[in-house]
Amino acid sequence: MDTVEASAARNHRLRAHHLDGRVLLGRVEEVVGACGVQNSPPGAWETALWNRVENCTLGAIREALYERKSLLQAWSYRGAPVVFPTDQSDVFLGSLIARAGEGPWIYTSGITGALDHLQMPFDDLFNRTKAAVGYLDGHTVRSKEALDATIAELIERDLPSDRKARWRDPSMYGDPERQTVGQAAVSFLLRPCSFSSLVVFGERQESSPTFTSFENWIGHAPDRIPDADRELVRRFVHCYGPTTLDSLRAWLGSSRKQARRLWEAASEEMEPVRFEGKTCFALSSDRESLLDASDCTARLLLLGVHDPYLDLRDRNVILQDRSLQKLVWKYVGNPGAILDGGKVVGIWKTKAIKGKIDVSMTLWDDTPHVKRKQLVALAEQYAAFRSLELRNFQLG
Template sequence: MAELCVNQIRSFRLRNHHLDAVYKSTDMEMLAGACGMLNTPPGVWETAMYNRAPECGLADMEQHLYGDKTLLQAWSLRGVPALFPVPLSPVFLSALVPVGDEPWIYTHGMAGAMDFLKMDSNTLLETLKQVMTRLDDTTIVSKVTLDKTLAEWMLPLLPADKRDLWNQPSMYGSPDKQTVGGAVVSFLLRPCAFSGLVVFGKRSGISPTFTSYKNWTGQMLKADENASKQLVRSYLHCYGPSNVDGFVNWLGCSGKQGRRLWNMVSEEMEPVTLAGKKSFILSDDREMLFSPPSFDREIILLGGHDPYLDQRDRAVLQPDPTLQKQIWRLVANPGAVVYRGEVAGIWTSKKKGKGMEIQMKLWKEIHRRQGLLELAEEYAGFRQQKLAGIDLQ
């Protein structure tokens, strides 16, 4: 098996995440379609898009998402909100639908509610699907209202002896705001999203809105027999070399579902090694991966939840386990100072008056420090603020 070096992998992944060059606003669909752009916490996709196409302003992004509707936001990978081109909806939605006894992504946490109700989750999902069609001509503002409204719509369809339990305070999160029924709906919205029954609409102030795929795009979500294969190819193209465990972890699915999807394209893969460990690449990517590393964009200030940072083998990005803990936290990941594909430091920003203060902490010497100052000023401008100060450590 061919042996790779870490710089070859970094260069390969930067290129396929479209961080190797500066792209244009007309490339937004291609950029979002590489592997989807997760949007949690809300707004991180904007920073990710900006880092690939700096000429894209917030108004340009809103136009693509809300005006032209070339991009779509829906619950997707790992059950979290993601943006992707509308034509790739089957890849980032319907390909996630399980087969046979494979469990749905994200729904394992609802076991407590099922035990309380003494009901089957599949039965409740089918009941929810019956009322979801009302979103075809309705838009609901806020996630709390969506859960509550759908739970109310389901209530008359439930067995009479379950309705009182359905309306009891939730055993999750905020029992003062959510019922058991609302909690069940919240979990099952992910399977509904994968079926095209619910997507995000245009934000209303600070609140998200929700409607159906049909209502938002003007068409039903169509099945595509190639979508499952394309999902695996997208993963390997952006995160290869990798293995099935990395794919399962990235997708947030069961091992059984992940292995089924992975095996669909196994004939298109070949093994390679890194530091003696075996992993796989797409055979079509071999020439690109084994070409000499190239880092034309040496320094990038990535947002804390950029798709490039969503690599399962974190040692490729930063080999020091202690420093890894500073990059990937349980909450509120900082931004990453990426130098030639390696995370060489972290950065954070905060508003101060009418401006933005940025703090950077570097772990290795970067010769072009002036470039960091320029990138910080440009990012503040993208967020429509002035750079009030920068602390470079």
Template sequence: MRTLTKEQVLRCQRHAHHLDKKLPRKQRLEAVSACGLVNSPPGSWELAMAVRVAALTRDDLRSDLIETKSLMQTWSLRGAPTIFPTAEAGTFLNALAAQPDEVPIYAQPLSYTAQALAAHRHELLEALRQACAVLEHKTIVGKAQLDHDLAEAMKPFLPKTVRDHADEPSLVAENQTLLEAAVSYLLRQCALEGRVMMGERQGNQPAFTSPAVWFDHPLDRSAPPRQIVEKFLHCYGPATVQDFARWSGCGLPQAKRLWALTEADRVEIEVEGKRGWMLEADLPLLESLPPESPSIQLLGPHDPFLDLPQRGWILPDKSAQKKVWRTVGSPGVVIRDTQIIGFWNARVQREKTAVQFTLFETLDEEKRFQVQTEMAQLQTFLGRSLGTCRFVE
């Protein structure tokens, strides 16, 4: 077993996330390919791309997602809307689809709804698979409308004992039926099976369609399942199977099945007394990567780099961690030399953005100017101008 310092590992992790040096614009798909980009809240993937790719425009991203369709968006990691290269659908979809004896991603809470419906999960899932065929004939706008339309389309494939309860009130949300709630829980598995995806947004609403319709052909989902674990380890190793389960959203049995596929490709590493696994192929990076030059960097809310299992490496103060990693409404962060030194929140009013930076340590005027310059560049990328900047220490 090899012993490494956290500085060595962080240098590799930042390199894997393309945060040590921006990619050229023509290589922008590499930034998405690294570990996918969870797009929740909507638009967060754009900020993640802006800090990884030089001279990028939002038109580039729209072209990749809507026109050339070299990128696609559907539910994947942790059951959240995720953007990834279309050519890697097998890695970000098929690999994460649960086998019959495994609980699908996002479906863990389904049991109470299934019990109220007097139905079994497999029965509901098979009916939903059949119902997804409606997406081959029409685009559905809005998530609530999608749940409703698919629930209605499921009914002919369900026994009367289940249909009798289908329109009863949901146990988890207002203005939702039991069957619509079941659809919401199980849609992630159908997305991973290549049956539903997001198309072009209609105003502020997502639009849903079938991949076969969107691309005019079925998705190629034939990539080896081990590749999703390899991507995780490349970006977040050294890590454990439990870390992989949290990042992917898989239940532990499914995570262990996928993890085992990489047994021959990973090595155990110790950092500050804690053990984890890295890809053996990444070890040469420890010697070849040069030290990063001192810099200040802004990352947007929910940036993939913030999914590191080792939060204490980039922000040791546990009270400060609670302010950065929130259940709802996580902020963006200010990073200096691999360490989080503060966070930021933005509010848009009349095309101008007011930003507040809350700092964990003092910055001199020169560093504050760097922070403001970085923020102004991000706002320009978003098509807005930077209004006020306030620093709180």
């Protein structure tokens, strides 16, 4: 059994995530298709492409998403909004559909309180939600709150009379003045509806997202891809290998049963390796890359919030100090990460106000003066990418 060193794994992952050097704009679908790009908070996918695409502009990548529609945004793994190539929707959506007996997704487990209050089984409510979401085949709804309310109203029309009052009761989740139990239940179930391409994101309008169906947005049903489930696992293992079944499960946000089924679909393409003191798995086709001791070009990078490279489960590979890990990976309000040679060496934050942007950075180790100058330049480049004026820059 081969042993993979942490430095070699970092180099491989940098290459897999297209962070070893920027690529031409014409390869944007390839870049986004590596493992999808999470878009929370809104705009996160744009920062991710800024780090990966040569001469990247907001206009060019938004054109791919909103006009050419070669890219698509929908709720995908972990129920998160993810941007991926439109022609690979079956990989990033369809493959995530759970089969009978596989248990709930982690992002729908919280619906139990609403189901108990409504006295309705999960499958019944899920089927009603999927039927109501068919409304989006001919409509576009602005804002997530409006979407929840619209679908909840459609479901209520066909509910038994003894359920309607409960459906309209104040929510036990969000603001009870603004959300009903029914709207909260819908909010949970829209994520798995997305896997059937029943709801996707349309073009953002000012500060609000819009929602419609895949077919209404693209003009046809999604293409079916043979072995889409295997392809999803292959991409995960390529980008985060060496890895484990548990890491896949956490990345997906699925039950262990579903994760195991997906894992086994690609198991013939994997081989065991020794990594970080335990047995992990990597694609056989990645063996040479993972055993390559030569370094990637040591790029200094400003990774944005929820950049795909940071979405690994073995965080110690890029940041060993657990106390510092808590500053990078938080429950809410994550900062960006300063990456040097594949390792996280600090964090950065921005604040935009009236056409200007403030950038603050915190480095944890002594950094050569030349790299500090590079960070100033990167901050200026990022401000220009956002069409903002760099007002204040702080480096501590």
